[in-house]
Amino acid sequence: MTLADFASAIARRVDWFLVGMAAAVGLAWLFPEPGADGGWMHPELLTKLGVSLVFFLHGLALPFSALKAGTLRWPLHLTIQLCTFLLFPLLGIGLLGAAGGRMPEGLRLGFFYLCALPSTVSSSVALTAAARGNVAAAVFNATLSSLLGVVLTPLWISSYLGAAGGGLPLGGVVLDLVLWLVLPLIAGQLLRPWLGGWAARHKPAINRVDRGTVLLLVYTSFCDSMMRGVWTEQGWGEVLGTFAGAAVLLAVALAATSAACRVLRFGEEDRIAAVFCGSKKTLASGVPMASLIFGLNPDLGLILLPIMIYHPLQLVVGGVLAGRWARR
Known part of the structure; x- marks a missing residue:
């Protein structure tokens, strides 16, 4: 193999979106002023326009005709949605209880926000297809999860903040989500x-425009935190602790989803769809939704x-599982 062939093989394996996320955070650290509150990029408007563009493109690309074959598998659908919107938040509550007061409040909110998010669309379906699972059910549930998340995610966040002594203007948040997320999605359809x-x-x-927009939102989301010195107050301990917490959540979600499928005696194809859809959390929708739900929170x-x-x-672990199950 020549050096050019080796470089080409590496380039095919690298997920440039993940590289782009790291680059966006690095740019926010080096040049936070343009994307911070009051900067020339006007993030308060740019964020909403970016959210609208992302979900308009999702609406254009989403073939509802592909969902018909999976609509009657209601025990499978119920299992996946309960894992996404009930099991995960309960896991988050347990994780935060175990962490006690050792975790910064912003990070505590971040973990619960992760647990309240809907499932992904693209990676859930792609991994289910790669593992030769029930693709129609994966498309149906990933789409349903995204639509339910518009209401259930802010409801969970509002409940968490209320229990913590804070609050969330739920009516305004849902209105923002409808105006800047649901309506563009419907317009695309x-x-x-x-x-x-x-x-x-x-x-x-x-896809490039979609991912580029998300990267722009990641950049503006981190700019305000950099300007306010949020990250200078944290150390590598928080980052490593976050990685450990995320790994625990993923492992428990995978185990619980698989156990539920065994109890309900799902077939192999349905089990694969349930595991991938029930354990995934969306970054592509999570960043825009966070910008709307939390505003310019420092x-x-x-x-x-x-x-x-x-x-x-979740992509690395899901890829390993998909490869293993595809060889069955």
Whole structure:
């Protein structure tokens, strides 16, 4: 193998989106002023426009016709959604209880936010397909999870903040999510008869725009934290602790989902869809939703840290499992 072939093989294996996330955080550390509150990028407006663009593109790319085959598998759907929106928040409560007061409040909120997020769409479906699982059920549940998350995620966050003595203007948050997330998603769906073919032909370019927008939101989310010195007050202990907490959450979610599938006697294809959809948490939707739910919270960088660590971790573990199950 030549050096060029080796470099090409490495480039194919590298997830440039994860590299881009690291670069966005690095830029926020070096140049936080443009993306911070009051900066020339106007993050308060840029964030909402970015959210709208991301979900408009999701609406264009989402073929509802692909969901029909999976709609009748309601025990599977119920299991996946309960894992996503009930099991995970309960795990988060247990993890925060075990951590006690040793964890900064922004990071505590970040872990609970991670647990309250909906499942991913693209990676859940892609991993289910790679492992030869029930793809139709994965598409249905990943989509349903994204729609339910518009309501259930802020409800869980509001409950957490209320128990912690804080509060969340739930009506305003849901209104923001509807205006800047749901309506663009619906607009994309309504325009599919005219733009669906164009979106299918230009799917790689749309994916690049989608991911680039998320990276821009990651940058602006971290800028305010950098300007306010949130990260200078933390050490590597918090980062390593976050990695350990994310690993524990993923391991317990995978084990619990697999156990539920065995108890309910799901077939192999359904079990694969349940494990991948029930254990995933969305970064692509999580960053925009955090920007809307928490606004210009100075701890936003810390709040996003758990999902930014959980995301690559779930992809690595999911890839290993998909490869193993594909060889069955």
